[in-house]
Amino acid sequence: MPNFLDLVDVARTAAAAGAEHLRTLPRPALAQWTEKARRDFVTDVDRQVETQIGTQLRAAVPGSVVVGEELTPTAARDAAVVWIVDPLDGTTNFLHGYPQYAVSIGCLVDGALAVGVVHDVTRHVVYHGATGHGAWCGTQRLRGSPISDPRRALVGTGFPFKDMTPMERYLRQLGAVLHASSGARRTGAASLDLADVAAGRLDAFWELALAPWDVAAGVVLIREAGGLVTTLDGDADVLQGGSIVAGNPALHRWLMQLLNEP
Ligand code: IPD
Ligand code: CA
Ligand code: CA
Numbered sequence: 001m002p003n004f005l006d007l008v009d010v011a012r013t014a015a016a017a018g019a020e021h022l023r024t025l026p027r028p029a030l031a032q033w034t035e036k037a038r039r040d041f042v043t044d045v046d047r048q049v050e051t052q053i054g055t056q057l058r059a060a061v062p063g064s065v066v067v068g069e070e071l072t073p074t075a076a077r078d079a080a081v082v083w084i085v086d087p088l089d090g091t092t093n094f095l096h097g098y099p100q101y102a103v104s105i106g107c108l109v110d111g112a113l114a115v116g117v118v119h120d121v122t123r124h125v126v127y128h129g130a131t132g133h134g135a136w137c138g139t140q141r142l143r144g145s146p147i148s149d150p151r152r153a154l155v156g157t158g159f160p161f162k163d164m165t166p167m168e169r170y171l172r173q174l175g176a177v178l179h180a181s182s183g184a185r186r187t188g189a190a191s192l193d194l195a196d197v198a199a200g201r202l203d204a205f206w207e208l209a210l211a212p213w214d215v216a217a218g219v220v221l222i223r224e225a226g227g228l229v230t231t232l233d234g235d236a237d238v239l240q241g242g243s244i245v246a247g248n249p250a251l252h253r254w255l256m257q258l259l260n261e262p
Contacts, residue, residue, distance in 0.1 A: 004130035007115045011105040014056040015119040018049045018103040039161045046070050050087035057083045069213045082108040086213035090189030104191035106216025116220030118191045127195045135224035144225040145200040148250035153181045156193040158207035173259050194218020198225040204247030204255045212239040228252040
């Protein structure tokens with residue numbers, strides 16, 4: 001079994017190179033934006049950075065597989081080491097120069113989430129975690145939020161924006177959260193939202209439709225910081241693509257109950 005901390009180093013190096021690439025490339029002109037689906041943009045920058053990161057990860061761990069958002073989203077996860085990569089989480093923010101986007105690299109070892117690295121590109125801040133080794137921001141160990149009273153909670157979320165079908169349900173949930181908490185935030189990069197939960201800046205988080213590469217790294221950070229992450233149905237397997245509910249144990253329980261109210 002590969003050493004998890006070695007895998008952290010590999011992921012950190014690749015994420016740092018990707019982040020540097022994102023900092024130095026010119027912001028794509030409007031004519032270069034492609035809509036994969038309505039409101040779901042991609043440019044050559046996403047693809048170039050994913051190529052670079054994938055090449056680096058495969059070279060560092062021969063035989064490993066990369067599941068990446070833009071180039072290999074459906075790659076078979078049939079190797080001992082599987083990387084789950086979002087080369088640019090927060091593409092819409094990036095395209096608008098809104099400084100909230102990240103490189104996110106998660107890693108499965110023998111099918112289980114083992115390593116997560118989230119590199120906040122504009123702040124030059126790196127979060128890393130490995131199962132059994134804690135979650136960290138530099139030398140600072142992340143512990144999650146100590147708040148258990150929902151009335152004191154700041155809750156992160158992501159709006160539905162591709163498939164608008166769940167909008168009515170989502171707006172009911174948002175209303176309930178705004179009534180019961182001290183506020184909600186939507187900043188547009190799920191990996192950073194999850195890092196914020198791990199760091200205790202957000203007390204809880206939910207979103208109805210996220211992909212494996214949005215969450216793989218952040219889930220490791222939160223679990224290692226003492227938090228819980230499940231789907232809205234309570235399933236701990238959050239890499240199927242779908243809903244995510246996260247928080248410390250008290251606020252995860254509260255949010256699950258609130259969001260699942262009819
Ligand atoms: C998106 C961001 C956003 C979330 C979306 C994701 P992308 O990732 O994480 O915060 O609300 O659901 O798809 O497309 O910018 O990599
Ligand atoms: Ca993403
Ligand atoms: Ca992306």
